[in-house]
Every structure is written in structure tokens, then in C-alpha cells.
Amino acid sequence: MSNIDLVKAAEIAIDxxxxxxxxxxxxxxxxxxxxxxxxxxxxxxxxxKHNDAQLVVSVYKDHKTGSAxxxxxxxxxxxxxxxxxxxxxxxxxxxDCLGLADAQLMATEHKxxxxxxxxxxxxxxxxxxxxxxxxxxxxxxxRISNSEGxxxxxxxxNAVYANSHGFLSEKKGSQHxxxxxxxxxxxxxxxxxxxxxxxxxxxxLESPQAIGQRAAQxxxxxxxxxxxxxxxxxxxxxxxxxxxxxxxxxxxxxxxAIYKKASFMLDKVGxxxxxxxxxxxxxxxxxxxxxxxxxxxxxxxxxxxxxxVDGGVLQSYVLGSYTARKLGLQSTANAGGxxxxxxxxxxxxYDELLSQMGTGLLVTELIGSGINMVTGDYSRGAAGFWVxxxxxxxxxxxxxxxxxxxxMYRNIAAIGNDYDARGNTKCGSIVVENMTIAGx
Amino acid sequence: xxxxxxSVAQATLLEPTSLSNDNLNALMHKLSNVDGCDxxxxxxxxxxxxxxxxxxxxxxxxxFNIDQGVGLRSVLGExxxxxxxxxxxxxxxxxxxxxxxxxxxxxxxxxPEQTFRPQKVSPLYTHLDPVAAMPDIxxxxxxxxxxxLARARDSRVKEVMANLAAVYEVVLILTSDGRQIxxxxxxxxxNISVIVEQDGKRERGSMGGGGRHGLDYxxxxxxxxxxxxxxxxxxxxxxxVDSPAGTMxxxxxxGWPGILLHEAVGHGLxxxxxxxxxxxxxxxIGEKVASDQxxxxxxxxxxxxxxxxxxxxxxxQPQDTVLIENGILKNYMQDEQxxxxxxxxxxxxxxxxxxxxxxxxxxxxxxxxxxxxxxxxIIKSVxxxxxxxxxxGGQVDITSGKFVFSSSEAxxxxxxKVTRPVKGATLIGNGPQAMxxxxxxxxxxxxxxxxxxxxxxxxxxxxxxxxxTLKMDSLTVGGVSL
Numbered sequence: 017m018s019n020i021d022l023v024k025a026a027e028i029a030i031d032x033x034x035x036x037x038x039x040x041x042x043x044x045x046x047x048x049x050x051x052x053x054x055x056x057x058x059x060x061x062x063x064x065k066h067n068d069a070q071l072v073v074s075v076y077k078d079h080k081t082g083s084a085x086x087x088x089x090x091x092x093x094x095x096x097x098x099x100x101x102x103x104x105x106x107x108x109x110x111x112d113c114l115g116l117a118d119a120q121l122m123a124t125e126h127k128x129x130x131x132x133x134x135x136x137x138x139x140x141x142x143x144x145x146x147x148x149x150x151x152x153x154x155x156x157x158x159r160i161s162n163s164e165g166x167x168x169x170x171x172x173x174n175a176v177y178a179n180s181h182g183f184l185s186e187k188k189g190s191q192h193x194x195x196x197x198x199x200x201x202x203x204x205x206x207x208x209x210x211x212x213x214x215x216x217x218x219x220x221l222e223s224p225q226a227i228g229q230r231a232a233q234x235x236x237x238x239x240x241x242x243x244x245x246x247x248x249x250x251x252x253x254x255x256x257x258x259x260x261x262x263x264x265x266x267x268x269x270x271x272x273a274i275y276k277k278a279s280f281m282l283d284k285v286g287x288x289x290x291x292x293x294x295x296x297x298x299x300x301x302x303x304x305x306x307x308x309x310x311x312x313x314x315x316x317x318x319x320x321x322x323x324x325v326d327g328g329v330l331q332s333y334v335l336g337s338y339t340a341r342k343l344g345l346q347s348t349a350n351a352g353g354x355x356x357x358x359x360x361x362x363x364x365x366y367d368e369l370l371s372q373m374g375t376g377l378l379v380t381e382l383i384g385s386g387i388n389m390v391t392g393d394y395s396r397g398a399a400g401f402w403v404x405x406x407x408x409x410x411x412x413x414x415x416x417x418x419x420x421x422x423x424m425y426r427n428i429a430a431i432g433n434d435y436d437a438r439g440n441t442k443c444g445s446i447v448v449e450n451m452t453i454a455g456x
Numbered sequence: 457x458x459x460x461x462x463s464v465a466q467a468t469l470l471e472p473t474s475l476s477n478d479n480l481n482a483l484m485h486k487l488s489n490v491d492g493c494d495x496x497x498x499x500x501x502x503x504x505x506x507x508x509x510x511x512x513x514x515x516x517x518x519x520f521n522i523d524q525g526v527g528l529r530s531v532l533g534e535x536x537x538x539x540x541x542x543x544x545x546x547x548x549x550x551x552x553x554x555x556x557x558x559x560x561x562x563x564x565x566x567x568p569e570q571t572f573r574p575q576k577v578s579p580l581y582t583h584l585d586p587v588a589a590m591p592d593i594x595x596x597x598x599x600x601x602x603x604x605l606a607r608a609r610d611s612r613v614k615e616v617m618a619n620l621a622a623v624y625e626v627v628l629i630l631t632s633d634g635r636q637i638x639x640x641x642x643x644x645x646x647n648i649s650v651i652v653e654q655d656g657k658r659e660r661g662s663m664g665g666g667g668r669h670g671l672d673y674x675x676x677x678x679x680x681x682x683x684x685x686x687x688x689x690x691x692x693x694x695x696x697v698d699s700p701a702g703t704m705x706x707x708x709x710x711g712w713p714g715i716l717l718h719e720a721v722g723h724g725l726x727x728x729x730x731x732x733x734x735x736x737x738x739x740x741i742g743e744k745v746a747s748d749q750x751x752x753x754x755x756x757x758x759x760x761x762x763x764x765x766x767x768x769x770x771x772x773q774p775q776d777t778v779l780i781e782n783g784i785l786k787n788y789m790q791d792e793q794x795x796x797x798x799x800x801x802x803x804x805x806x807x808x809x810x811x812x813x814x815x816x817x818x819x820x821x822x823x824x825x826x827x828x829x830x831x832x833x834i835i836k837s838v839x840x841x842x843x844x845x846x847x848x849g850g851q852v853d854i855t856s857g858k859f860v861f862s863s864s865e866a867x868x869x870x871x872x873k874v875t876r877p878v879k880g881a882t883l884i885g886n887g888p889q890a891m892x893x894x895x896x897x898x899x900x901x902x903x904x905x906x907x908x909x910x911x912x913x914x915x916x917x918x919x920x921x922x923x924x925t926l927k928m929d930s931l932t933v934g935g936v937s938l
Contacts, residue, residue, distance in 0.1 A: 056534075056732070063559045064814065065539040065552070084520040087542040100520040107592040109514035139559075162733055199734055199855055208734065208855035241856075246702040246938055276511060276615050277658060278651050384860035385849040386882035386934065390651065390660045395699075395882040395934040397851070397860035414858055416882050416934025418701065452936040454701035454884075 020047055020069055023186055025089045026178035033075050033098050034180060038105075040076040040116045041098075041180045044313070045069075045089070048173020053139070055146035056165030058154070063139070066171065075101045079110040113341035116314065119181040121337075121347060123311035123318070130303040132188035133217040134172040142168045145194065145224050152228030153198040159239060160232055164197040164208065170218065183315040191306065192218040196228050200235040207241065209234035209381075214438055216304050234380075237401075241411035244402060244455045250376035250429070251417055251451045252369060252403070255436035257379050258359075258446040262296065264421055265289075266354050268389060269330065271339020280392030280422055281330065288328045290425045293362055296325040300355040307440040312336070313352030322348065324357075359431060359443040366434040366445060371406030373429070373447050378403050379417065392421035398453075415455040424448050461583055462574050465628040465638035469500040469524070473544045477571055480630060483528070483546075486553040488632040492532045494796060496556075496632040499527040499769060500544070501811040506587045507621040510599040513607075518592075527811035528556050531793050540812045572636035577773075580759050580766045581668035583640040586622040590671045595620055598674050602648045605683035612694075613687055614658070615651040620644075622671055629771040637771035643667070643762065643918060645907060646674050648682045652690040661690030665905030667762045689846060689865050692877045699866065699881035699935025705841030706883065706931040707834055707869065712847060712904040714921035717752055717822050719850040719859040720887040721745070723912070725779050725787075726817040727794035727805070729854050736857030736888055741785050746891035748783040749827050756804055756820030762906040763821035763920035765804070770815055774804035779822075780891075791817045809915040819910060823922030827897025831925040834896045836872040842933055843867045843874050844883065857887040882934040890931060898925035 022045040033041035050066035071094060074083040082104025086097045137145075150166035172190035177183075195212030211230040213222040253261060265281070273279035281289065290296075300318035302308050311317055314337055323331050333343070336351030364372065379400040386395040395418040401408040419427075432444030470480075480498070487496035502524040509517045525542040526549055537559035539552040602618040625641040647664030663685035666673065708716060721737070729735035737745060746752070756774025758764050765774050770792045778786045790798070791806030794817055807818035835843060843866065850861030862882045867874045903922035910919040 059534065061534055062536045062538065062814065065555050066812070067539075067541070067552075068812070069542065081516070082518050082520075086522045087525070088522070097522075100522075103592070104508075104518035104520055107596050108508075108516060108518050109596075111512075111514055111516050114516065164732070164734060205857075206734075206736065206855045208853065243932070248938060276617065276651065277653070278615070278660060282658075383851040383853065383858070384862050384882045384884075385851070386860070386862035386880060388660070388864075388880055390658050391879075393879050395862065395880065395936070397858065397882055397884045397934070399856075399858070413856065414884055414886060414932060416701075416860075416884050416932065418699075418881065418934050418936045420936075452701050452938060454703075454932055454934045456703055456932075 020089045022047060022174060022176040023184065025071060025094055026176045026184060028091055028094045029071065029073050029098055030178055030180050032095050033073065036102060038075040038077050038102065042074050042116055043178050044072045046173055046175040048171055050169065050171035052167060052169035053142050053146060054165045054167040055143060055150055056163055058147060058151060060143050061165055071097055073098050073101045075105050076115050077105055079112050079114050080105045080108045081114050082108060113338050116179050116181060117316045117337035117347055121316045122181055122183045123185065123315060126185055126310050129301060129308040129310065131216055131308055132172065133190050135170045135192050135218040149194060149196045149224035149228040152225045153196050153232040156229060156232030157236055159200045159202060159236060160198050161201040162199040164199065166196040166228065169193050177315060179315055185311060190216050192221060194221050194224060194227055196231040198231050198235055200239050202239050204240045207235055207238040209238060216306065238399065238411045241399065241413035243414045244412050244453065246454045246456065248450060249453055250373050250447060250449045252373050252376060252378045252445055252447045254378065254380050255434055255444050257382055258443045259436065259441045260382060261446060262357060262359055262441050262443055264387060265425065266334060266357065269324065269333045271333050271335040271343060273389060274333050275339055275342040278390050280390065284330050285332055287330055289330045290325055290328040291428050292328045293360065294325060294328050294428065294431065295323060295360040296357060297321055297323045298354045298357050302356045305356040307355035309355060312349040316347050316349040316351065318349045318355060357441040361433040361444050362430045364430050364432050366432055369430055369432045369445050369447055370403055373403060374406055375404050377412065377453055378408065394419050394421050394424065415453055417451050417453055419451045424451065461577065461579060461638040461640050464583065464640060465626050468502050468626045469544065469628050473546065475544065475546060479546045480572060481570065483549060483553050484630060484632055486557045487528055487530045490530055490532065490557055494531050494533065495792060496530040497770060498630040499811050500628040501525060501625060503623065503625040503810065504587050505623050507619065508595055508599055510603055510618045511615065513603050515596045515599050523810065525811040528552050529814065530556050534797065536814060538814050570634045572630050572634055575635045575637045575771065577637060577639065577766050580757065580764050582642060582670060584642065584670055585624040586642045586644050586670045587624050595671060598646065598679065601676065602679050602683055605680050606648060606650050606687055609684060609687040610652065610691065612652040612654050612691065613650050614653045616648065618648045620646050631771055635771055637767050639767050641668065642670065644669055644671050644673060646682060647907065648686045650686045650690050652694060654694050657694060659690050659693035661686045661688065661693060663689065664907045667760045667906040668764060669760055692865055696877040696879045698937040699878035700842065700933060701935040701938050703930055703932045705838045706928045706933065707838060707841065707843045708926055709845035710898065710900045710925045711902040711922060713844060714823055714904065714923035715847050715850045715861050717824055717923060718819060718919065718921050719852040719861055720885065720890055721752060721780065722819045722822045723852050724854045724857065724887055725789055727788045727790040727798060728817050730788050731794045731798050735854045737785060743785055744783050745785045745888045746780050746783045747894045749897040750780055750783050750891060750894055751778070751825040752780040752822065753778050753825065754789055754805065754819055754822045758821055761821050761903065761920050762908060762918045763819065765820060768804045768806045769808045770806035772802045772804045772806060774820055777803045789817045789819060791815055807917050809917060813915050816913065818912065818917050819919050821903065821920035821922065823901065823903060824897065824924065826899045826901045826924050829896045829898050831898045831900050834898055834925055834927050835869060835874060837896060837927065838869040839871060841869045842878065843869050852887065858884065859887055860884045878935065884932045884934060890928060893929040894926055895929045896927040900924050
């Protein structure tokens with residue numbers, strides 16, 4: 017396994033760029049090792065070993081920029097990557113807004129956010145975990161007929177970000193996951209579903225048995241799904257699907273979409289875009305969070321907490337230094353995206369939400385990408401369950417749900433406290449009233 | 457015939473670190489000297505990627521990337537061991553080979569010393585490096601021209617975004633049966649998208665294309681065509697009314713709407729899913745899975761096409777594989793491992809995103825052959841339905857067979873006439889069932905312009921699609937208006 021001195025490599029890149037007459041430069045480097053194994057039908061199927069390293073350099077001169085990347089971190093390799101970036105910068109056009117983030121915004125505190133827990137398990141132990149996970153799913157019910165397997169993956173590495181303001185930060189991180197995907201069959205056909213967990217600390221992963229059990233349950237309840245007639249109805253998005261609605265909102269308030277006037281959230285800061293009971297915030301300093309960081313991708317200090325939407329009112333866009341300057345605003349420390357998004361709830365559990373909805377559709381899977389980010393028009397393939405009197409009646413498939421995201425956000429009736437906290441967004445189920453379901 | 461390719465590949469991938477035939481033999485020996493090993497391979501790859509982006513009339517960003525490395529794989533029945541090295545020095549590759557061989561049990565089989573014999577390959581595309589072949593100033597000029605042409609087309613154009621990308625890959629594949637196969641793969645792509653505004657309403661349109669060419673493929677006429685199309689689509693969208701919701705007759709235009717085939721049948725016919733029995737098409741060879749007007753092929757042998765390959769990533773020759781003939785399922789798309797396990801022939805569909813990824817059966821250019829109808833007759837036959845001519849992405853659940861693809865330009869058909877444009881809507885169906893409802897196939901087959909990217913298990917590869925105009929008697933349209 018290679019072990020490159022990333023700090024030294026970053027310094028070489030920045031020094032060389034300055035020496036070559038660049039006004040500003042920044043470098044992002046990472047290296048890491050990982051393993052992923054899959055067991056299928058109770059046999060080890062694949063073992064993959066990963067060992068990656070990369071350097072990305074951006075240079076700025078006379079408000080022009082160029083960037084280049086490579087895995088070659090020899091001194092000569094670093095220099096030739098910088099040369100490639102400088103060569104690009106000779107031909108790009110000038111834009112006053114280009115450049116590093118302002119020096120006074122750089123993070124000065126680097127507190128430990130508990131992000132690094134390398135997994136020291138032997139390969140055999142990982143194989144045993146995958147086998148146990150899949151065995152639970154396969155043995156859950158006689159209708160579980162086949163499997164796509166159970167996978168364990170583990171990654172740990174370190175990353176450095178440095179720029180010519182003299183900013184340099186090095187951090188270590190890890191991420192581990194366990195997933196299981198099985199197939200059930202009846203004479204009506206096959207259905208597949210899965211479950212997974214991921215965490216920076218392998219000890220905090222759900223047990224292999226719990227994941228296998230959940231994967232099997234999710235398949236079994238989908239068997240013999242049918243199409244329903246087209247109708248107008250309330251739709252409850254389960255927590256995993258609800259996250260995608262939050263994701264579209266975050267995408268629509270990104271500075272890049274805003275300054276290009278390519279977003280349905282254009283000019284909506286200060287306006288009510290969601291019901292009053294909704295607050296959406298990012299929590300960048302969450303201990304052990306998958307999106308946690310003390311600074312963004314440009315070295316700008318992240319806040320401990322920032323509301324994107326407060327009491328239903330859009331508070332600000334999501335900005336890095338370039339898009340902030342384009343809009344005459346200050347960076348919101350979002351170069352590289354938002355971090356640990358949390359969504360408030362209305363105090364209802366999953367069952368309460370179903371009862372409150374009464375009649376409608378519970379969506380547990382969405383497929384396709386039918387979203388127009390300029391207009392907010394939304395139309396996606398869906399599968400789930402028809403609900404009457406607050407109870408699941410039968411599984412549903414081969415339908416679409418459609419509306420406009422502006423209306424869908426305003427028509428949110430309730431948000432559950434049945435959180436899914438895996439990954440970068442923590443959110444419960446969301447009930448949206450009055451959507452069009454297309455079916456038979 | 458491919459001497460040039462072989463010398464370039466060796467000079468790029470082996471000579472800089474002085475990898476000798478002895479070194480390669482020792483590595484291959486380590487990979488294949490595992491009890492029960494069916495085959496092993498080493499995939500050396502150098503790739504150079506350059507991309508330039510314009511918005512607000514200025515080429516603001518450009519990026520340049522070089523990657524190289526070797527992927528090492530040993531396959532034992534259904535089992536695969538895999539590792540890779542970004543360092544092409546023998547010692548580093550040898551460490552990765554140790555990792556692979558440690559995964560399997562060491563066996564007794566001893567590989568004879570061999571010289572890897574070059575395999576003849578007929579190149580389907582130029583071996584020139586598109587990144588190096590055009591001066592940077594001309595690349596920037598392509599984007600500036602795109603901006604100028606799109607803005608000149610209509611005063612309602614408020615923003616133009618354009619991206620130009622060029623990739624140059626050099627590949628050398630060494631196999632445990634003693635072959636060495638080179639390939640040099642150029643790939644270029646230009647995308648133009650526009651935002652138009654009228655009476656406070658905004659919409660977008662986009663068009664792009666490319667293939668395995670040099671950047672000189674983007675002539676002024678081609679750029680003009682992309683710019684015109686992007687603007688036209690955006691202006692049509694400004695006028696669009698709500699799309700209907702429900703199951704109805706759907707006519708799909710020729711070309712890019714062939715994404716239907718990619719999703720509804722393509723993925724479900726990949727060998728890995730069928731070997732494992734997880735596809736809605738598993739075990740159905742010889743059965744009728746589409747209407748008898750449907751003949752669908754996957755053809756990796758088309759010159760200069762985005763989805764084409766002179767050799768696949770396992771060193772096998774791509775083919776024009778008939779998947780469905782007159783409605784009957786004929787064949788799956790296979791890579792080496794799945795073909796062996798299913799006792800079928802390889803079809804040259806073994807593909808991988810890079811040396812750091814495992815190969816699997818993937819599509820190349822998937823399209824439907826011509827039928828007998830004039831496109832006008834097909835539209836005339838529809839009383840109430842929609843005519844969809846442009847699409848965004850699609851997705852499929854290969855197990856249940858449910859597929860979706862999302863239209864970005866569609867019209868109502870009323871009493872045999874195309875009337876008003878409707879907003880984009882997602883179409884959903886069940887692959888084997890939906891294909892049975894294809895009642896008319898046109899005579900205007902065309903392939904897409906060369907922008908397709910296919911994702912599977914987290915790996916992206918370039919692909920092509922195509923079809924003639926066709927009618928499906930019954931497909932669910934995900935509009936908002938009941």
C-alpha cells in the first residue's frame with residue numbers, strides 16, 4: 017500500500033504554481049484503501065481491493081482559471097499536473113468572480129469530529145458477516161427465491177486541502193457499509209428489494225441479521241403488486257424516499273442553478289416555500305456524521321448549524337465563493353455541497369402519519385429522473401402500497417406520481433419522526449396532499 | 457493492421473516502467489496459479505480526459521485529468537478476486553497480484569512460459585489523440601461559436617451553457633490464454649443547453665452529440681444543428697400544457713427514444729442477471745417477448761459510434777448480436793465469466809469503467825431494425841395518445857421488469873394529428889409486456905447523436921441507442937392531468 021505524504025505533495029503543488037507566476041492556487045488530495053466483498057447464495061462471490069490516490073490542482077491568474085488532476089504524486093508528476101492546469105488557464109476567459117474564497121473566511125479551528133474509525137476486521141470476518149446477513153434473508157420465508165447477495169465494504173483514508181492563502185488542513189475519514197438484496201417470487205412474478213446500513217464506525221452498523229431480515233420483509237410485502245387506476249390522492253413518502261424531496265430542494269437553491277436562472281427556487285429567499293412547521297438545517301459539526309467537516313471544499317469555516325428553511329421560509333441559497341460573488345452575496349461554506357441536513361418533524365410516528373393520511377399512496381420506491389429543475393415539474397415512476405383507513409391494503413407498482421415541486425412542498429401535510437439518519441440527510445416520512453397518480 | 461495500436465499501447469503502458477515479457481509472465485502466473493482458476497487477465501489503461509465549459513458567454517473553466525493503472529483479476533467459477541495498482545512499476549503490480557492470489561487457494565497448475573501473442577484487431581475508429589490533435593484555442597472557439605449561434609437563433613434565449621469533452625484512452629489487455637490485445641479509444645462530446653424566457657416563464661432545452669472521433673467532428677454545421685435544436689426544444693416547452701395521466705397509445709420518435717430498448721429489454725438481457733436468474737427475461741430464450749414486428753440488436757461494430765469498441769475490455773471482438781428477432785428472444789449479452797458459466801458464446805459485451813473496476817456484461821449500441829410503416833401512417837392511426845420525441849434519462853428494475861424513461865419533448869395526438877406540446881412526463885411499463893404492445897414499427901431507423909451514458913453497479917460507460925418511429929398500444933403516461 018502506498019503511503020504518500022499528502023501535506024508535502026500539497027505544498028509542492030502550491031509553491032510550484034506560485035513560482036510559475038500564478039496569483040492563486042489550491043490543491044485537494046486524497047488517498048485511501050478499501051475492500052469490498054460480496055457473498056451470494058451462501059458462497060463468496062467477489063473480493064475487490066481498492067487503493068486510490070488523487071491530486072486536483074486549480075490555478076488562478078488574471079481572473080482566469082484552469083484545473084488538472086492526476087494520481088501521480090511524484091514531484092515530477094505534481095509539477096506536470098500544475099503545468100497542465102496552467103496551460104488550461106491560458107485559454108479560459110476572465111471572470112472577476114473566479115478565485116479562492118476570501119482569506120478571512122478560512123477555518124481556524126480544526127476540532128475532531130470523530131470521523132475516522134478504520135475497520136481492522138480480517139477478510140474472513142467480513143465474509144462471515146455477509147454470509148450471515150444473506151442467510152437471514154434467504155431463510156426468512158419460502159417465497160424468498162433468489163439473491164443478489166450481501167455486500168460488506170470498508171474504506172478509510174486521508175485528505176488534504178491547501179491553498180495559497182496559507183491554509184492547509186488534513187483530515188482522516190472512514191466509511192463502512194453492509195447491504196443485502198434478495199428476490200421473492202410467486203406465480204405473479206418476481207420482486208427485488210434491499211436494505212443497508214452505513215456508518216463511519218463499523219461497530220455502529222446494524223447487525224447482519226437485522227439487515228437481512230429487513231431486506232426479506234421489504235421483498236415479501238411487495239409480492240403480487242398491481243397497477244391501480246389513475247387518480248388524485250395524498251402520497252406518503254417513506255423516509256428513504258422523502259430524502260429525495262429534500263435533495264431536490266437543496267439542488268434548486270444551489271448558487272450555480274440560481275445565477276444561471278435555471279431553478280424553480282429563483283428569487284425565493286425570504287419567501288414561504290414550505291408550510292410553517294418545516295425547518296430544514298445543516299449541521300456540519302455533527303460528531304461522526306457522514307457529511308461532517310469543519311471547513312468546506314475551499315477552506316471556508318462551516319457553521320455548527322445553519323437553517324436553509326426556517327418556519328417554512330427560505331433563508332438563503334447554498335453558495336461557494338464563486339456563486340456567492342456572482343450573486344453579490346457571501347459564501348455559505350457550501351463548496352462541495354450541504355452537510356448533515358436535518359428536517360424537522362410534526363411529532364407523528366409512522367403509524368400516526370398513515371392514519372392521518374387515511375386514504376392514499378405510500379411510496380417506498382421511486383425510479384427515473386423526471387424532474388425539470390427549471391420549472392419544478394415532477395413525474396417519477398413509483399412503487400409502494402395503497403392505503404385505506406390508515407392501513408396498507410395491497411402493494412402497488414407500474415404507476416407514476418406527478419405534480420410540481422413548488423406545489424408539492426406547499427402541500428406537505430405532516431412530517432414523521434420515523435427518521436432515516438443514514439447518510440447526509442436525516443428525515444422522516446413526508447405526506448404530500450393532492451398529487452396525480454397515473455396507472456391503468 | 458493494428459501494429460500501430462500495439463506499439464503505442466506498449467510504449468505508453470509497458471515501456472515507461474520497463475515491464476518485460478518475463479515480468480508479465482510472472483504476474484500472470486501468480487494470477488492464474490490458483491486452484492480452480494478458469495481465467496485471469498490484466499487490464500492496462502492510460503486515460504486522458506479534458507473538458508471545457510462555457511456559460512454567460514465565457515469559457516470559465518477547463519480541466520485536465522490523467523489516470524493510469526492496471527486491473528488484475530482471477531476468476532474461479534462464480535468467484536472473482538480483483539485488485540488494481542495505479543503504479544505501473546513491477547513491484548507495485550506484484551503486490552496487487554499477491555492480494556489477488558491470496559484470495560484463492562494456491563493450486564498446483566503450472567502455466568507454461570509464454571510470449572503474449574498480439575491479437576489482430578480491426579480498428580473501428582481513429583487512433584489519433586483528440587485532446588492533443590486540436591489546439592486549445594480552437595476548442596474554446598467551438599464553445600464560443602455554440603454560444604453565439606444559440607443566442608442568434610432567438611431573442612428569448614437568456615443563457616447558454618456548453619461543454620466540450622475529449623477522452624483519449626490507450627488499453628492493453630493480457631489474458632491467461634496468452635493473448636495481448638491493444639486498443640486506442642478516442643471519444644468526444646459537445647453539449648449545448650439553453651434557458652429561454654418569455655413573460656416571466658423560463659424553460660430549458662438541450663442537444664449534444666459526438667462519438668469516437670477527433671474534435672474536428674464538430675463542424676460549424678454540426679454546432680449550428682445542436683444550437684438550433686436546443687433552442688427549438690426550449691421554445692416548444694414554453695408552449696407546453698399539462699401532460700395527460702393514464703394508460704394510452706404512445707408513439708415514440710426515431711433515434712434517441714430508443715432509450716426504450718435500453719431500459720425495457722437491454723439491461724434485462726445482460727448475461728449476469730440471466731445467469732443468476734434475477735431478470736424478468738431469465739430462462740426465456742426462444743419465447744416471444746415482443747411483438748413480431750420487433751427485431752432488436754446490440755451492435756458494437758459500428759464505425760466511430762459512441763458505444764462501439766474495436767475490442768471489448770476482455771479482449772473479445774464485439775458483435776452485431778441479435779437479441780430479439782421478430783419478437784422471439786434469441787440471445788443474451790455476455791462477458792467471459794457469464795458466457796462460461798452459462799455455456800454460451802461470448803458476445804464481446806465485457807465492459808468496465810476503468811482499470812479500477814471489474815468488467816461485466818454491458819450494452820454497446822442497442823437498436824431496433826426498421827419495420828414497414830411510414831412514420832406519418834403511424835401517427836395517423838392514433839385517435840388519442842401522445843407522441844414523444846425527446847427524452848432525459850431512464851431506469852429499470854430488471855427483476856420486476858418495470859422500466860421508466862422520462863420525456864422532455866412530447867405532443868398530444870388527437871384524431872390522427874399531432875396537436876399541442878405537453879410537458880415532460882415519465883412513461884412506465886413492464887418490459888416483456890410493453891414490448892408485446894408494439895403494433896407498428898416505422899421505416900425511419902436512426903441512431904442517437906452520441907451522448908448516452910449507461911450506469912450499472914456504480915460504473916458508467918458510453919453507449920448508443922436507436923430505433924425507428926414506433927407505436928405502443930398501451931403504456932402508462934405519468935402526466936398530471938386526469
